[in-house]
Amino acid sequence: MPQYIKDRWDKMTPKLDYGIVIQNVVASINLFTTIDLVTAYQTLIDDDDLFVSYNPETFPGLILKIKKPKISSLVFSSGKLVLTGAKSTEMVHEGVVQMTKILRTVGTKIDEDPEIIVQNIVASGHFNHRTINLELAALWLEHSMYEPEQFPGLIYRLAEPKTVLLLFQSGNLVCTGAKTESQVRQAVENTYNTLDEINAFDF
Secondary structure, eight states: OOHHHHHHHHHHOTTSSOEEEEEEEEEEEEOSSOOOHHHHHHHHTTOTTEEEEOOTTTOSSEEEEETTTTEEEEEOTTSEEEEEEESSHHHHHHHHHHHHHHHHHTTOOOOSOOEEEEEEEEEEEESTTOOBOHHHHHHHOTTEEOOTTTOSSEEEEETTTTEEEEEOTTSEEEEEEESSHHHHHHHHHHHHHHHHHTTOBOO
């Protein structure tokens, strides 16, 4: 796990037996302007520090990837963007700053502060590698589904915070649907405590 992420999560949850790594933050951005995608593509295509792709016959948006921070973006003529690949919400904001700088260099007029809405955070982790009795968990956890013949993990839908966790017998997990990093932490903490209460951990 990257040290800065591990340190941050350790400070937030020093007594709980689980680890979390944010894998992807997806955010929608509104720049409140219009973007000439043809000009942007023609201007940026020769920039070695960027990856740019634009084929309006197959997809209406321009694909723009930057190296620092390592983020991908779908850019639309309406001034709206979809950012993916960030490892934190801070990285999203850093990516928006870099994207707006790039778009300004191709003549895009941006006068208003961007509207940034985090749509989904995907995180992976583990319960200190404690194995889980998924059959027992499926019996006790409301809003859960476990069909091992079709998928090896248990799907657990939490109402608060509104997230979905994939739980595996190995103790590994995937959390999706969170809007903030604190919601990821809360969802994993709530699930950990519930599994512990119903004795679903094998050791």
